[in-house]
Amino acid sequence: MTEPSVHRAAPYRDEHLELDFERGVALLDSIPMVLTRKEYELLAMLVANEGEIVPREVLLLRVWGYGKEIRTRTLDVHIRRLRKKLGPYGDRYIQTIFGTGYRFQRYREPRSAPSFATALAAART
Amino acid sequence: MTEPSVHRAAPYRDEHLELDFERGVALLDSIPMVLTRKEYELLAMLVANEGEIVPREVLLLRVWGYGKEIRTRTLDVHIRRLRKKLGPYGDRYIQTIFGTGYRFQRYREPRSAPSFATALAAART
DNA sequence: CAGCGATTTACAAAACTTTTACAAGTCGAA
DNA sequence: TTCGACTTGTAAAAGTTTTGTAAATCGCTG
Numbered sequence: 001m002t003e004p005s006v007h008r009a010a011p012y013r014d015e016h017l018e019l020d021f022e023r024g025v026a027l028l029d030s031i032p033m034v035l036t037r038k039e040y041e042l043l044a045m046l047v048a049n050e051g052e053i054v055p056r057e058v059l060l061l062r063v064w065g066y067g068k069e070i071r072t073r074t075l076d077v078h079i080r081r082l083r084k085k086l087g088p089y090g091d092r093y094i095q096t097i098f099g100t101g102y103r104f105q106r107y108r109e110p111r112s113a114p115s116f117a118t119a120l121a122a123a124r125t
Numbered sequence: 126m127t128e129p130s131v132h133r134a135a136p137y138r139d140e141h142l143e144l145d146f147e148r149g150v151a152l153l154d155s156i157p158m159v160l161t162r163k164e165y166e167l168l169a170m171l172v173a174n175e176g177e178i179v180p181r182e183v184l185l186l187r188v189w190g191y192g193k194e195i196r197t198r199t200l201d202v203h204i205r206r207l208r209k210k211l212g213p214y215g216d217r218y219i220q221t222i223f224g225t226g227y228r229f230q231r232y233r234e235p236r237s238a239p240s241f242a243t244a245l246a247a248a249r250t
Numbered sequence: 251c252a253g254c255g256a257t258t259t260a261c262a263a264a265a266c267t268t269t270t271a272c273a274a275g276t277c278g279a280a
Numbered sequence: 281t282t283c284g285a286c287t288t289g290t291a292a293a294a295g296t297t298t299t300g301t302a303a304a305t306c307g308c309t310g
Contacts, residue, residue, distance in 0.1 A: 023177070036266055037224050074268050076288060098276060099287065161255055199257050201299060223265055224298065 012047045014107040016089055019047050033085055038063065042078050046094065046104035055101035137172045139232040141214055144172050158210055163188065167203050171219065171229035180226035 012019040018027040021044060026033040035043065041063045046054055060066040060075055079102060083090030095103045137144040143152040146169060151158040160168065166188045171179055185191040185200055204227060208215030220228045 038267070072268070073270085073288085077268075077290080080289065096288070163256070197257075198259085198299085202257075202301080205300065221265095221299070 012050065016107050017047075017086070017093065019044065021048070028086065028089075035082075035085065038078055039082055039085070042075075043082055043104075046102060050104050050106055053097050053101050053103045057101070059101065137175065141232055142172075142211075142218065144169065146173070153211065153214075160207075160210065163203055164207055164210070167200075168207055168229075171227060175229050175231055178222050178226055178228045182226070184226065 009022055011021060016029050018030075020026075024040060024044075026035060026040065026043060042059065045059060045062055056075060057068055060068075060070070060072070064072075064074070066072065079094060083094050086093050089107060092107065093104055095105055097103055134147050136146065141154050143155075144150075149165060149169075151160060151165065151168060167184065170184060170188055181200060182193055185193075185195070185197070189197075189199070191197065204219060208219055211218050214232065217232065218229055220230055222228055
């Protein structure tokens with residue numbers, strides 16, 4: 001029984017990043033990230049929509065409460081700080097969708113040479 | 126009758142600090158701390174929630190009975206005195222969560238090989 | 251009324267957010 | 281391909297809010 005997402009709680013987890021929405025805590029390689037409130041909210045918003053594009057407009061509305069009439073670059077600055085704090089994974093996790101917004105992408109193992117065996121294993125799924 | 130932890134009683138203990146909630150006594154490096162009532166209550170509240178952020182609002186409510194309409198700096202002053210009385214460990218035990226509250230963190234032995242994440246966490250940038 | 255603990259006051263300092271001013275990058279049209 | 285308009289990246293400066301701190305004041309209680 002895959003009990004669906006009740007509300008907004010199921011923690012995110014991959015090889016390097018862990019995010020507990022309930023506690024409001026993010027771990028990078030098992031070490032707590034030191035995030036400001038806005039940084040956390042921004043990251044949480046992106047991670048909660050993992051794999052999906054979140055338009056600038058939406059981020060500015062939900063994290064900042066800004067309407068589309070407001071012109072600001074604070075979102076970009078925060079994205080930059082987040083990427084920095086995500087270290088080597090920053091650019092991989094947070095992708096820029098030009099003209100639209102940003103997308104958080106789950107970490108994927110950098111496969112080297114996909115062997116026949118792995119291909120088979122994948123195919124069997 | 127040694128009634129086990131019925132409610133909120135299990136003593137806290139780490140390398141330097143010991144807190145007996147039942148007796149209302151705290152030992153720092155085995156020496157009894159001299160705490161005023163408010164100081165003790167504040168410390169107890171934090172230690173009881175070890176590792177978790179306790180919002181200012183909650184502390185002000187539970188220790189002082191203040192509602193969110195009250196604006197005061199007495200919490201900060203008490204935190205400061207507590208830190209002072211905790212000596213060298215003050216800042217380590219009681220962490221400030223900017224814009225939110227405070228967190229009591231169990232004492233941890235200093236680590237060796239710093240990873241990227243540890244470096245970041247230390248840098249706080 | 252003395253003494254102690256709690257609270258307020260008044261700044262100083264720190265942490266965080268936003269803006270500014272360009273640089274760099276993207277994309278479509280000519 | 282090159283140009284031009286527009287979008288995003290970035291560093292640093294400004295601005296804002298929150299927290300730290302010392303000292304003064306308040307209020308009990310003995």
